[in-house]
Amino acid sequence: MTQLGLPEDIQACLFDLDGVVTRTAVVHAAAWKETFDAFLREREGDGFRPFDPVADYDEYVDGRPRADGVRTFLASRGIELAEGSPDDPPDTPTVNGVGNRKNVLLLEKIRTQGVEAYDGTLRYIEAVRAQGLRTAIVSSSANTLDVLHSIGAEPLFDVRIDGVVAAERGLPGKPHPDTFLAAAKDLGVEPKRAAVFEDALAGMDAGRSGDFGYVVGVDRVGQTEALYAHGADVVVRDLAELRGEK
Secondary structure, three states, rough: OOOOOOOOOOOOEEEEEEOOOOOOOHHHHHHHHHHHHHHHHHHHHOOOOOOOOHHHHHHHHHOOOOHHHHHHHHHHOOOOOOOOOOOOOOOOOOOHEEEEEEHHHHHHHHHHHHOOOOOOHHHHHHHHHOOOEEEEEEEOOOOOHHHHHOOOOOOHHEEEEEEHHHHHHHOOOOOOOOOHHHHHHOOOOHHHHHEEEEEOHHHHHHHHHHHOEEEEEEOOOOHHHHHHOOOOEEEEHHHHHHHHOO
């Protein structure tokens, strides 16, 4: 293993955004809860079963493209909606409408609460680049560029594959490996020579099914066993641990 805590043959690092680089996972979970609870209350009345911002978030929406998250969670409750179109207003009872409502709430929360980066991750990425490895940000979020800009982290990545790029290229999102594979290809690196850094179970699945050289799970919420079960080679609480920092 190198001083970066990676196998010697790794040439590139592919980082998820929410929960790995930035402290936005909790904001996403809150926006999803507000969205789904309002939807379920209107549909089922006050006796509805609320969205669980930990269990439901981890299982059904974390790391997935927005529409996939809507579809997957509602399916777990036996609910199927029409797809609608990407420009559906946020009060439209369609998959896209519900997803757009979540995005409105998310952007409002980001504007009012701001975005914080994980300092250990930023130090790690700087060390990775100092060692000559290439880097990519791989996120299902359509707001990735704005978030990176807000924390001054755009220069830390050679390639960006996010929700916008995925839509343009027709790439399915996590748990499919396609966005990570596209990042590796854009960096000119074989998947076996790339490491994936993820906090979401769907991201673990993507890293493993894409046959990447190393998969690092980042446990911010106490799901170490689940991250290993979904394919992590190693799990850390912060990327600084990979370099022996505490």
